Amino acid sequence: MNTLAESVTERAAPDAEELAGRSYAEYATAMLRDRLIVLNIPPGAPINDEQIGRELGIGRTPVREALKRLEAEHLVAVYPRRGTFAAPVDITDLASITEMRALLEPLAASRAARFASTPKRESMRDLAARLTALDTRAVSPIALMRHDLEVHRSIYAANGNSHLEEDLIKYDNLATRIWCLVLDRLPDVAAHVSEHVELLNAIVDGNAERAADLALTHVTGFEGLIRSVI
Template identity: 55%
Template sequence: MQQVAAETAEAEELSLAERAYRAIRDRLVMLEIRPGAPINEEQLGQSLGVGRTPVREALKRLQYERLITTYPRRGTFATDVNITDLAHISEVRKELEPLACAQAARRATAADRAALTALRRRLEAADSRSSDAAELMHLDLQVHRTIYGATHNPYLEDTLVRYDNLATRIWCLFIDRLSDMAGHVEEHRPLIEAIVAGDPDRAAQLARSHVEGFEQAIHGAI
């Protein structure tokens, strides 16, 4: 009985840590926690309604993912957004995004295709609200993460989520200078259609163009 109770408590703790991780991660990605800002474990725990242990577990993962940095005797801070990282991030994404989209086109289940189709409809509905940058950014993240999940390759998915998070931080930093953010997000519609149709070659081609266009847009905004 005690063992069952302990296992249940451990599972609950893990779920709290995962919830804390996702919430803090997205605050960092969307720059709701500004680059260079100090990370206060107690405040984060209170805002999320969890204790310090789940927050600490989340922060360990986020440090590995380069979203936070810990300095001895100084504390923990949100990682600065360095535009010089864009070339390195894009170098990885140009290779792995086409691979992921091609694999998603090959491996997507009926549930994956339904989820992607629902996101495509949301993209269509978002056209009239293109001025809401935060909504478009969240939608962009959802599309990418759903595609990565549809690869059914957890290693590829984890890697690309990390790099997409870093790229999104750069995008958020320059969002006020980007003239056609809605157009960039709109590019996901034909990409989703190619994946749902099971066309890996077209999906890979569109994915590469999307990543290259993102890099060019950021350079144009600097």
């Protein structure tokens, strides 16, 4: 199994477009978070800050800051005298994660339907159109998971409560890691992702009650789908 530490290619520092207004630490956090969520860095794999810095074209200090942030998000585990590793994925956490998401996801969807700005509604409308046009047969399961993440992030960002957004991102990241762990056993990921079209449209239309109901159905359906294969 290849780990990040075994496949490092040194590169130049990220340019302004890649940084998109972020600090090096924020950039490193985003890059590593994505890989950890979809298990491109496998659970338990060692993570070396110097090697990551060379790969991303940045110094060790922002990488270390990124790893501290990811440790707080339960995506990285630090063991004294052993080092830093990708956090394990514990499927037994599914019930606890779902309990929190079942409370918070409907709230975020309802708030987004009520409070989303016009630009955010247009962005969600465009996202729903892209998902409708997507040929799911031609897209890899991991790519579909990235679409799933994009939908959730857009809803969280539109809800108007930054604390709620932060908490939901954390729980959704952990849920996605569990999903990716059993992805090859799931019967129909595409159908789950396509559910988002109706949810996005409800938010765009300002239908808060329907958006909340659809969000809850989506979360409980996710847990049921995972439990069907474990």
